[in-house]
Amino acid sequence: xxxxxxDDVDRRLINRLQEGLPLxxxxxxxxxxxxxxxxxxxxxxxxxxxxxGVLSRFGPMYHAERLGGGLTLAALAVPEADYERxxxxxxxxxxxxxxxxxxxALNMWFVLATETAEAIASTLAEIEAVxxxxxxxxxxEEEFHVRLHLPI
Amino acid sequence: MxxxxxxxxxxxxxxPAGGASAERxxxxxxxxDRDIVLxxxxxxxxxxxxxxxxxxxxxxDGEAVLERMRAMQERGVxxxxxxxxxxxxxxxxxxxxxxxxxxxxxxxxxxxxxxAIEGVSHCYRRPRHLPHWPYNLFAMLxxxxxxxxERQAEALRARLGEACRDHRILYSSRILKKTGLxxxxxxxxx
Numbered sequence: 001x002x003x004x005x006x007d008d009v010d011r012r013l014i015n016r017l018q019e020g021l022p023l024x025x026x027x028x029x030x031x032x033x034x035x036x037x038x039x040x041x042x043x044x045x046x047x048x049x050x051x052x053g054v055l056s057r058f059g060p061m062y063h064a065e066r067l068g069g070g071l072t073l074a075a076l077a078v079p080e081a082d083y084e085r086x087x088x089x090x091x092x093x094x095x096x097x098x099x100x101x102x103x104x105a106l107n108m109w110f111v112l113a114t115e116t117a118e119a120i121a122s123t124l125a126e127i128e129a130v131x132x133x134x135x136x137x138x139x140x141e142e143e144f145h146v147r148l149h150l151p152i
Numbered sequence: 153m154x155x156x157x158x159x160x161x162x163x164x165x166x167x168p169a170g171g172a173s174a175e176r177x178x179x180x181x182x183x184x185d186r187d188i189v190l191x192x193x194x195x196x197x198x199x200x201x202x203x204x205x206x207x208x209x210x211x212x213d214g215e216a217v218l219e220r221m222r223a224m225q226e227r228g229v230x231x232x233x234x235x236x237x238x239x240x241x242x243x244x245x246x247x248x249x250x251x252x253x254x255x256x257x258x259x260x261x262x263x264x265x266x267x268a269i270e271g272v273s274h275c276y277r278r279p280r281h282l283p284h285w286p287y288n289l290f291a292m293l294x295x296x297x298x299x300x301x302e303r304q305a306e307a308l309r310a311r312l313g314e315a316c317r318d319h320r321i322l323y324s325s326r327i328l329k330k331t332g333l334x335x336x337x338x339x340x341x342x
Binding site: 002003018054057061073096098099100106141142144 | 323
């Protein structure tokens with residue numbers, strides 16, 4: 001499913017639901033009314049957008065640190081010849097939530113989420129041991145903004 | 153039970169056991185709150201009464217789930233309940249992590265200012281790793297083309313002015329892994 005498969009209602013629904021679902025009884029009915037569609041139509045569309053991969057998730061976005069968890073961004077400078085092997089080794093850690101290849105000498109960037117704040121250091125040490133590479137740990141020191149909004 | 157969520161769930165990592173304790177942990181959450189987090193980290197059920205559906209998993213009625221989720225949102229434990237789009241499918245094919253070497257004395261004030269610029273989704277101060285990595289301010293930019301991201305970066309550059317010594321745009325060229333965060337610690341059931 002791509003952008004061309006979306007009609008006007010789908011687009012308005014995606015834009016609206018990026019803003020957040022109201023925490024009220026029958027929340028989907030409330031949003032459906034705003035958009036001038038039925039609750040059933042909204043749920044059908046939402047399920048289809050998720051199954052089609054247009055939305056990667058719908059639900060509560062939790063603040064990791066406020067749940068007592070650990071979260072950090074870390075990077076590796078991976079030799080090209082070793083890239084696939086190192087990718088598999090890093091991705092094998094369940095604590096690695098996201099991992100992106102980026103164009104820089106530091107060419108692998110991953111987000112680590114752990115159930116406790118203390119587990120960040122030990123997990124990074126394990127990743128260094130398995131990959132044989134120094135990990136550049138870049139935990140956030142201050143958060144200025146977190147709000148992904150992609151209007152369509 | 154099988155209720156549709158986004159993404160769809162195969163099997164839960166940990167099944168909530170039903171809260172029994174009123175004890176709150178260091179984050180101010182009790183066992184029921186933790187169970188709600190576990191039951192919804194894969195997504196909110198796509199049914200007319202999602203609070204009731206979550207409630208059946210954790211042993212509460214829907215009203216109680218709604219109240220607890222409101223309280224967690226007020227305390228910032230839940231940022232919001234929202235749709236997360238797949239950038240690429242929506243046409244946002246250029247995703248640039250911009251990194252800036254900003255004067256330490258100015259970074260806090262300037263961080264707040266650039267965070268408000270159109271196109272910035274996340275903006276953080278992070279530690280430098282000298283000499284290899286002098287950048288202390290990170291801003292994620294999303295555009296429909298690299299040209300659009302570069303225009304956004306220009307706007308940031310202008311706002312940072314002389315306090316910024318250097319910057320880079322690191323485009324993502326491949327998603328190597330993308331899963332949800334595994335956040336919930338098992339609730340301390342007394």
